[in-house]
Amino acid sequence: MLDTAPKLADPDAVFVTLVRAHHDLSPEESRRLDAALVLLLANHIGDGAVLEQAIEQARRAVRAPTGATEDQGTPP
Amino acid sequence: MPTTYTNPRFPFRRPLELDGKGGSARVVIVGAGLVGLTLALDLARHGIASVVLDDDDTVSFGSRAICFAKRSLEIYDRLGLGQKLLDKGITWKVGKVFFGSALAYTFDLLPEDGHRMPAFVNLQQYYLEEWLVEACTETGLVDLRWKSRVVSVDPRADGVRLGVETPDGSYVLEAEWLAACDGARSTVREALGLPFVGQVFRDRFLIADVVLKTEVPFPTERWFWFDPPFHPGQSVLLHKQPDGVWRIDFQLGWEADPEEEKRPERVVPRIRAMLGKDVAFDLEWVSVYTFRCRRLERFRHGRIFFVGDSAHQVSPFGARGGNGGIQDADNLAWKLAAVLKGTAPETLLDSYDAERIPAADENILHSTRATDFITPKTEAARAYRDAVLLLAREHAFARRMVNSGRLSLPHAYAASPLSTPDEEAWAGGPAPGAPCLDAPLADGFLLNRLGNEPVLLRFGENASPAVPGVRTVTVPAEGIAAERYAASAGTAYLIRPDQHVAARFRTPNADHLAAALARLWGREPAEAAREAA
Ligand SMILES: Cc1cc2nc3c(=O)[nH]c(=O)nc-3n(C[C@H](O)[C@H](O)[C@H](O)COP(=O)(O)OP(=O)(O)OC[C@H]3O[C@@H](n4cnc5c(N)ncnc54)[C@H](O)[C@@H]3O)c2cc1C
Numbered sequence: 001m002l003d004t005a006p007k008l009a010d011p012d013a014v015f016v017t018l019v020r021a022h023h024d025l026s027p028e029e030s031r032r033l034d035a036a037l038v039l040l041l042a043n044h045i046g047d048g049a050v051l052e053q054a055i056e057q058a059r060r061a062v063r064a065p066t067g068a069t070e071d072q073g074t075p076p
Numbered sequence: 077m078p079t080t081y082t083n084p085r086f087p088f089r090r091p092l093e094l095d096g097k098g099g100s101a102r103v104v105i106v107g108a109g110l111v112g113l114t115l116a117l118d119l120a121r122h123g124i125a126s127v128v129l130d131d132d133d134t135v136s137f138g139s140r141a142i143c144f145a146k147r148s149l150e151i152y153d154r155l156g157l158g159q160k161l162l163d164k165g166i167t168w169k170v171g172k173v174f175f176g177s178a179l180a181y182t183f184d185l186l187p188e189d190g191h192r193m194p195a196f197v198n199l200q201q202y203y204l205e206e207w208l209v210e211a212c213t214e215t216g217l218v219d220l221r222w223k224s225r226v227v228s229v230d231p232r233a234d235g236v237r238l239g240v241e242t243p244d245g246s247y248v249l250e251a252e253w254l255a256a257c258d259g260a261r262s263t264v265r266e267a268l269g270l271p272f273v274g275q276v277f278r279d280r281f282l283i284a285d286v287v288l289k290t291e292v293p294f295p296t297e298r299w300f301w302f303d304p305p306f307h308p309g310q311s312v313l314l315h316k317q318p319d320g321v322w323r324i325d326f327q328l329g330w331e332a333d334p335e336e337e338k339r340p341e342r343v344v345p346r347i348r349a350m351l352g353k354d355v356a357f358d359l360e361w362v363s364v365y366t367f368r369c370r371r372l373e374r375f376r377h378g379r380i381f382f383v384g385d386s387a388h389q390v391s392p393f394g395a396r397g398g399n400g401g402i403q404d405a406d407n408l409a410w411k412l413a414a415v416l417k418g419t420a421p422e423t424l425l426d427s428y429d430a431e432r433i434p435a436a437d438e439n440i441l442h443s444t445r446a447t448d449f450i451t452p453k454t455e456a457a458r459a460y461r462d463a464v465l466l467l468a469r470e471h472a473f474a475r476r477m478v479n480s481g482r483l484s485l486p487h488a489y490a491a492s493p494l495s496t497p498d499e500e501a502w503a504g505g506p507a508p509g510a511p512c513l514d515a516p517l518a519d520g521f522l523l524n525r526l527g528n529e530p531v532l533l534r535f536g537e538n539a540s541p542a543v544p545g546v547r548t549v550t551v552p553a554e555g556i557a558a559e560r561y562a563a564s565a566g567t568a569y570l571i572r573p574d575q576h577v578a579a580r581f582r583t584p585n586a587d588h589l590a591a592a593l594a595r596l597w598g599r600e601p602a603e604a605a606r607e608a609a
Contacts (some may be wrong), residue, residue, distance in 0.1 A: 031455065037277035044471040 002035035080287060080319035081202060085136040086544040088223040093240075093247035095487055101127040101219075101415060102237065103417050104251035106226045108132075110141065112257030112399035113208035117411030117569055119157050120215035122573075124416055127249070128218055129240060131192075131225035131513050135205035139285045139361045142198045142317055143395035147486035147511060148402045150192040150523055154530065154575065156208055158193065160409050165197030166316050171298040171478050175306050175465035181475040188554050192521040196298075196483070198317050200355045200399065212414035212580030215513040226258070229380075233552035245361055253412060254380045257405075262386035264523070268377060274370020275444065277391060279451040281367070282326040282337050285317070285360040286347060292355060300480040302450075302465055306349040306571060311450050313480070324350065325392075327450065334364035367391035369440045376429050381408055394451060403486060410528060410573035412595065424598030427494050435487035442482040449479035451502070455470060488510045489576060496570075496579035496592040505562030505580070512575045515557035516595030522557050525549045528573045530596060532589070536565035540584040543570070543593055572596055 008014050021037070039065045042051050090100035103119060105112045108130035115124050144152075144161065152158050169185045185195035212218035214434040227246075228239030236254040240247050256264035265272060301307070310327035317323055326338055327347055336342060351357070364432050371388035375381060384401030408428050414420035452458035467474035489495065489509035496508060506513055512533075515522040516575055526533070529547060534540045536553035551557045553565035561569060561580075568584040570592050579592035596599075 020305075028459075031459035032463045032466065035456075035459040036467055039460070039463055039467060039474060039477075040471075 004052050004057065015068065078138065079358060079574070080360060081200065081435040083137055083202065084206060084209075086133050086220070086222045088243055089221070090244050090248065091221060091224075091242070093249060094242070094245050096583055099248065100250040100252075102252045103127070103255065104129065104236070104249060105255045105257055107256070107258035107384075107386070108205075108209070108220060108222070109136065109257060109259055109384070110205055110208075110398050111405050112255070113205060113212060114151075114155070114384060114402050115255055115257060115405035115409055116218045116220075117212050117215070118207055119413055120212060120217040121155060122216070122410060122417075123381045123415035124413045125217040126219070127251075128212070128220045128584045129224040129226055129238075129249075130220070131299055132178070133222040135202045135209065137202070138202060138363065139283065141201040141395070141398035142315060142323055143201060143399075143483075144197050144204070144402075145395060145399045145484040145486075146191070146193045146195050146231055147501060148399045150511075150514070150575070151402055152204075153193065154526075154528055156210060156567075157204075159202070160207055161195075161197050161199060163343065164318055165199035165202060166296055166318055167194040167197055168296045168298060169195035170295075170314070171300065171480075171483075171530075173465075173468075173478055174299070174301040174304060176303055176460075177441055178469065180302070180465050180478060190516040192523060193514065196292050196395075198315055198323075199460040200317055200321070203318075218388075221288045221359070224385075225378075226263050229254075229264050229378060231268065231378055233496055233599065234379070240436055252379065253377060253416075254292050255408070256380060256382045256386045257384050257401075258386050260385040260389050263387055264344075264380065265372065266543040268380070270372055270377070272370055272372055274368055274389070276368045277366065277447050277451060278453075279366065279447070280328040280330060280332045280334060280337070281352060281365050281392075282327070282328050282343065282346070283345060283360075283361075283363045284334075284343055285321050286324060287320050287360050288351075289358070290319065290354065291569060292351060302461075302480075304350075307346065309454060311480070312350065314385055316496060328364070332364070337364050338362050344439040363597075365392075369444050369447075371433075371436045371440060371597070373390075375436075377433055381412075381425075381428060387432075389438065390439050391447045392443075393446040394439070394483055395481070396439040396443050396445050396484045400436065401482040403435065404576050407414070407432055412596075414573075420597040421599060424494075427492065427598055431487075431489040431492050431494075434489070434491070438487055439484075443513040446479045446481045450481075458500065492600060494572070496588075496595055498580065500582045502580070502582075503562055504575045505560065506569075508579055510577050512571060512577060513560045515551075515555075515560050517557060522551065523575060525551075526575050530573060530578070530593065533561075533569040533571055535561065535563040535567040540566055540568035540581070541589065543586075543589045543605070546570075546593060570596065 103125050105128045108128050110516040116128050119126050120258045126162050171183045173180045223243050227241050230237040235252045238249045296316050301312045313325035315323040369390050373386045383404045390396045411424050452461045464477045468478050492509045532543050532546050532548045534550045543549050570579040570583050572578045577597040
């Protein structure tokens with residue numbers, strides 16, 4: 001099962017790390033980098049079903065029309 | 077253009093039918109291509125005569141299949157052509173994959189010894205067809221009719237009525253059983269109005285066979301490049317063939333103009349870019365292809381069987397077209413022979429669909445995946461593809477994703493109605509439905525001992541009961557054969573006429589073996605019991 005509960009001790013740092021990984025890459029290299037990361041992590045997880053659940057969540061997030069989510073959230 | 081091979085021309089002989097005689101045959105095969113000829117020879121080896129009709133008067137013209145896989149070689153060995161393939165063909169087992177100008181990884185398709193046949197032999201399809209024609213003729217059981225085009229097909233309950241056109245006129249031939257081996261554009265399939273649908277790949281490939289007159293530093297291996305500097309953005313495949321011929325396969329993309337790309341003015345510079353300016357060569361054959369993956373919904377339609385490209389088509393990456401068709405013929409021949417001889421009930425023939433449809437699906441799946449990897453359809457697909465290739469240099473997990481064609485392996489008939497499922501625990505060995513594994517014996521190779529009738533393969537002297545009417549082959553309970561079959565003293569395998577496993581027992585008894593034999597012949601156990609009583 002895909003675990004989506006918050007787990008990262010320092011989420012801000014992880015976010016920055018991911019963005020920084022793309023520093024000085026061309027758009028094409030950037031795409032490859034993301035793909036390579038996904039492949040490495042998919043292999044690390046080693047479970048096709050978990051990967052499929054993650055894809056489903058990711059697609060749902062990307063495809064959802066903005067503003068249509070139930071929990072609109074409030075700016076901090 | 078071909079300089080290394082001249083197509084033989086086979087004479088048209090006026091058939092009896094044109095003079096009001098003959099008119100019927102038990103088995104008619106439409107198409108004397110790779111698959112039709114293989115089926116005719118296999119049937120003849122079982123003592124079954126056939127009439128083979130072909131609209132042409134020669135073997136395959138120009139270059140088509142070149143890679144014959146181990147299983148095909150084993151089938152041809154059973155049919156008596158194995159040594160010829162080994163002698164003339166180019167044996168290989170190592171493949172290299174390059175990305176850009178760097179080696180991404182190397183694979184070895186047959187890392188272990190003790191097999192009579194190698195992983196692959198490269199040989200031009202026309203040689204094999206020519207030998208098949210000779211071998212068929214030698215049997216005296218194959219009535220090969222050249223320049224005989226089937227123009228109409230009228231299926232009936234007890235046979236098929238064919239209209240045949242020849243240079244001397246037309247005639248009608250009644251077949252009890254018909255094998256449609258008439259290729260991808262099958263007349264028989266069209267006459268029956270059967271849909272043949274699937275996926276077309278929006279890509280084109282230039283296939284150039286060249287005779288090199290200069291030494292080149294390429295070993296006898298399969299080399300595949302993704303995005304090489306000499307053909308940027310596309311893929312290239314290189315194979316060695318007999319007669320100093322090299323097959324080079326350039327991916328061109330969908331936009332390429334096939335007529336334009338075939339012109340030597342376009343082809344020669346591509347080859348120069350690859351081999352260097354100083355390499356002298358002749359163009360032997362050039363062609364531009366698109367590929368598709370599709371199959372018929374069913375391969376048996378009453379008295380008609382679709383065999384080879386008439387039943388299914390795949391992309392060439394993985395060499396699954398010809399090799400798959402050869403296995404179709406291998407699967408059908410013994411069944412049809414047994415039904416014609418009365419050894420087995422007609423229902424045995426239904427297992428052709430049950431076994432060969434999953435095999436075709438497996439081939440289509442692999443060939444589709446390979447084509448998707450080679451021809452990424454979106455930017456994202458290309459990014460993943462390239463990332464796999466880049467990671468492959470360092471990481472074994474990514475190497476396993478590199479797909480330049482998953483090379484043809486025999487299909488194991490896992491859910492076959494002819495197999496008796498294991499009841500004991502097995503750690504390895506070929507499971508019921510799987511093809512037999514070869515192994516060295518003191519006096520030759522195991523597969524050569526099996527033949528084309530059911531065989532009881534026993535490990536250890538006098539260990540297992542014999543099966544009445546079935547030849548027994550006894551091999552030592554220790555050694556490589558026993559290891560490959562996960563066998564110990566007493567183990568017995570019941571082998572089908574096509575050298576696939578029907579059943580296996582650690583502690584065989586006569587009843588189990590008899591039931592497994594009945595099942596192998598497509599007989600319900602109850603019916604078999606009645607017969608035995
Ligand atoms: C470029 C290329 C490379 C390939 N490489 C490989 C490879 O490396 N390995 C591999 O395994 N496969 C390969 N293949 C596939 C392989 O060539 C085919 O799968 C194989 O030829 C199929 O054999 P077949 O007998 O079913 O059909 P075909 O070889 O097409 O034979 C059909 C025969 O039927 C005859 N015929 C057709 N209509 C009629 C009619 N109405 N009446 C009488 N006769 C008729 C034709 O004249 C022909 O002789 C390749 C194919 C291509 C195009």
